[in-house]
Amino acid sequence: MMNAQAVDQYFKDNRETHLEELKTFLRIPSVSSLSEHKADMRKGAEWLISAMESAGLENAKIDETDGHPVVYADWLHAAGKPTVLVYGHYDVQPVDPLHLWESAPFEPQVRDNKLYARGASDDKGQVFMHLKAVEALLQLNGELPVNVKFIIEGEEEIGSPSLPKYVEENQELLKSDIIVISDTGMQGPGRPAVCYGLRGLAGIQIDVKGPKGDLHSGLYGGAVQNPLHAIVEILQSFRDQEGLIQVEGFYDDVLEVSDKEREEFAALEFDLEHEKQEIGISEDFGEKGYSFVERTWIRPTLEVNGITGGFSGEGIKTVLPAEASTKITCRLVPNQDPDDIVAKLKAHVESHKPKGVTVEISEFDKGKPFLTPYDHPAIQAAGRSYEKVYGVPTAFTRMGGSIPIVAAFDEILGLPVVLMGFGLASENFHAPNEHFHLENFDKGLRVISEYLHQVAELD
Template structure:
């Protein structure tokens, strides 16, 4: 282990230069004008895998952007790890808020600034370099490794599930390893063992066949904006509880042990409130802030629009209004069932004089791992080796739908070892990645891979 870590230190500047080259590619999956940039990023990673010593590195075509694949299968009978990451990034708007151009990586204050630095090019790159160091120092890996690096995560991984089903035998593994989650703090590494799922929909409400003059028609006809506000108000109680019938029926409650562990974590509600500029926190009664964030479902209004939006006044009664809604779901909940319940609720509470169209959108299942699994417990030991403190086990409020896809497809544990921090501005201007976590992340991963055979045979 000492020789491997010494090799990593000696080649640090070379590795950072390679990471900068990857971060310089504007692989924005949401914008069609960057289609060729997406392919350039994929080609870069294919070459990086080849240079690191992986065989059969290739671009595998999907109905959308390609998946980068590579393998090292020199240990028959030993476990196989499937490493997942993504090379696509979010758009960079608003551009004027970036201190340096988003695709001209800049290192300052021990951080590397660029779009994709933290989400997810930087953490994915760590796996390639950690495994490369082991191969160069020892001539072999302790386990078999396959890579699946996709180019559509930031647009919902629409084609990945069908792709994995088609190539299931090629991607079969004993566990899946992902570094696309966050650590609790710079000095408190954390292993995420649970993710919330997602259910999204749009509500389109219509009244008359056109907008109407508020003087000529006001008081005699329904107003679409009024009707939508009335309808949306039926979705929650004043205390924040979701009032859709059956919404909580399938929720798997936190165990007393989990609640006790969460209570030990270094979270302070008052500091959290102040950091957000809020006069007060708000949420489902009977649960702490961390429990609400990680283990309770939500129904959020993401956008409402209708009527006149311009400067000044327009005396109009709008005939259309729209709302965008997403739910974060927890283990036990099915996104399709939740959308069924919301649609039933909407139909039941549609105001008089209005008609509603309910449009189903993205969905993803929640995930909950058995955190006593040896592969997950080893992750805690690996963080201890690199950070000097043992990692804590947490859930995460966000959604990574592909995690549940892997779980359902392979019926193997998914280990979430993140090295990003929650304040690194992923999806926002000035995204950055800590070079301390770059260094410690490499040490963590090397320890993990080297000790995995022993842990799984325990």
């Protein structure tokens, strides 16, 4: 068993040192999407190597990919014990618009017990916590209760294009029993949560073309099909008035959720009125028979993300546009396959295409849904670890969003994935003034340390 008092004292004694080390990490502008930061990406990977070796990890190395490098390290001396693979990312989002930052995004500042910097919450701060938990246990005990491997990538913020190939080619290196990811959030302040399911993603673009050029609506209106009207007709065919998706076969493979799991969702006591007030709507919308939480966690969606075409400037222009375009994304739930859904979307568009136009469909953004049963021992162990430190029951949740690499891990390595996040939805990740509540930094270090011991006791 873990000596919780000794671990707690270690983190207290080293808190300022740890924060200064994290600040050094956060000063590296490792923006994966911008080519001018390619050298900074390399610098971020090199910083991790140094931090891993300092923590006591072994075999630390930078592995090249088709894009930004992957960083790997391990400690494998706990004979007969499980192996935990820790995944995270060292790349960050761009910082625009810069003028909205209250302090420079790559000059970390602590204000009101919050650490402000790009990457503080997503995901450098959370990656750093895993390194320091390992360091603490090695310093205190000279060993870890389990074997650990780290894989930290540099392309998560651009969709992890190189990582599936890397995982496929390094299955033996990454062979483990459990994957742990800290890149998600808690239910709220003081309300820990373990996420065990994510929705997948499938997206298409529909381009509708009519005449060879824009036409005068007075001379040709009423005699020539308008691509904007055509695209609206196609879009209208996708859903009924209550949001039920009308694409043939769309729901065929949806994995239904058990009554027990739905009871767990209801027990979370989600505040719908507060949510409506927060996002500025008067009433919610969606499939009958499902709550707001269920619609966003366990039901698939089809959403129009944007429409372009024709004239949208100031004033009026009597034009019949030559073309129009729309982008659509579907969030998918377990057992739905992105390729299958895209094929069904294409068939639907073809069968609902109005006369007088041609239609082209482009595919983009695919990711499979992910689910680890919430009663899996590795998931329940995470819940116990949170509860021991935070002193309140842990919520077991799903997320409406998608992390495609999670599904790739699940599919390629066939391992349970435990999403142990310490961020809060209010922390502005991807936005100006990103920050990390240091209360969750402090407690999270202890939760991770506890979890490694909990895993060691699993059969």
